[in-house]
Ligand SMILES: Cc1cc2nc3c(=O)[nH]c(=O)nc-3n(C[C@H](O)[C@H](O)[C@H](O)COP(=O)(O)OP(=O)(O)OC[C@H]3O[C@@H](n4cnc5c(N)ncnc54)[C@H](O)[C@@H]3O)c2cc1C
């Protein structure tokens with residue numbers, strides 16, 4: 297009787313571990329190696345968890361290779377504070393991720409107050425490499441599903457399957473906001489806007505949208521255009537008035553000068 301019980305138990309154990317192991321089992325699967333996925337990986341790594349990060353690009357932080365389109369960050373790189381308190385200083389550094397490695401601070405990567413976006417890409421990849429984070433690049437995951445046994449399963453672009461107990465989506469939130477404007481198909485979206493100034497030279501340009509992306513674009517081109525006209529569904533929201541960092545920042549609002557000077561914009 298005991299023997300029978302033992303073999304039933306053994307069978308049960310086998311079937312549980314069999315499921316758990318197949319295929320490519322990790323306890324934690326993080327999808328996306330932007331700042332969010334990297335920070336998550338750091339904490340999983342430090343807690344010695346069985347985890348993997350899947351990233352579709354061939355490097356970390358690839359968002360910043362393209363965006364912001366004109367490649368100047370609006371997250372400030374505050375290097376001096378007149379304080380020695382690390383916690384205080386870290387709160388004023390808007391770019392660095394949390395880690396125990398003092399060399400991994402954006403303040404040590406650039407002197408620029410508004411850093412070039414490619415410096416952040418370098419920083420994020422150093423963060424991944426120096427901290428030995430487990431990231432599988434060139435892996436675009438699709439069809440994340442939950443199986444009857446409550447494990448998650450997903451596939452990469454080569455249809456290799458992976459199973460995980462927990463899935464953390466860190467794939468970002470940015471996607472184009474396509475307005476219902478007749479003729480929109482004739483318009484260039486910010487997502488793949490040209491940075492070639494010759495294409496705006498001597499042109500009358502209408503920018504739809506008056507957030508940071510719109511203003512950043514207007515500021516980039518206003519030196520070569522006839523005039524820039526901006527339109528949106530609401531009034532300009534200026535960060536200096538609202539105190540919200542996502543509203544139009546002073547560093548992006550030069551067009552307001554030429555507007556107030558009746559200088560055609
Ligand atoms: C125009 C614009 C300008 C911005 N400027 C700034 C700025 O100056 N400073 C600042 O601090 N913030 C800025 N932000 C905000 C910033 O982009 C986000 O807060 C930040 O990138 C979010 O990090 P994340 O890790 O959540 O996502 P992301 O950085 O978007 O990373 C998501 C990752 O997931 C990967 N991925 C997506 N789908 C899959 C998949 N199916 N399989 C595998 N991998 C996948 C992507 O390749 C990417 O690497 C800006 C945002 C926008 C839209």
Ligand SMILES: *[C@@H]1O[C@H](CO)[C@@H](O)[C@H](O)[C@H]1NC(C)=O
Pocket residue numbers: 354433434
């Ligand atoms: C990812 O793919 C690119 C191009 O397809 C290749 O050059 C690179 O070595 C790959 N990187 C990894 C980590 O597999």
Ligand SMILES: *[C@@H]1O[C@H](CO)[C@@H](O)[C@H](O)[C@H]1NC(C)=O
Pocket residue numbers: 483484485488
């Ligand atoms: C972005 O560029 C691609 C390729 O040039 C084009 O097919 C697509 O329509 C463009 N998207 C927008 C919204 O302009």
Ligand SMILES: *[C@@H]1O[C@H](CO)[C@@H](O)[C@H](O)[C@H]1NC(C)=O
Pocket residue numbers: 492493494495
């Ligand atoms: C920029 O645009 C101009 C005008 O369309 C074109 O002649 C030139 O080749 C472009 N330059 C680059 C680097 O693409």
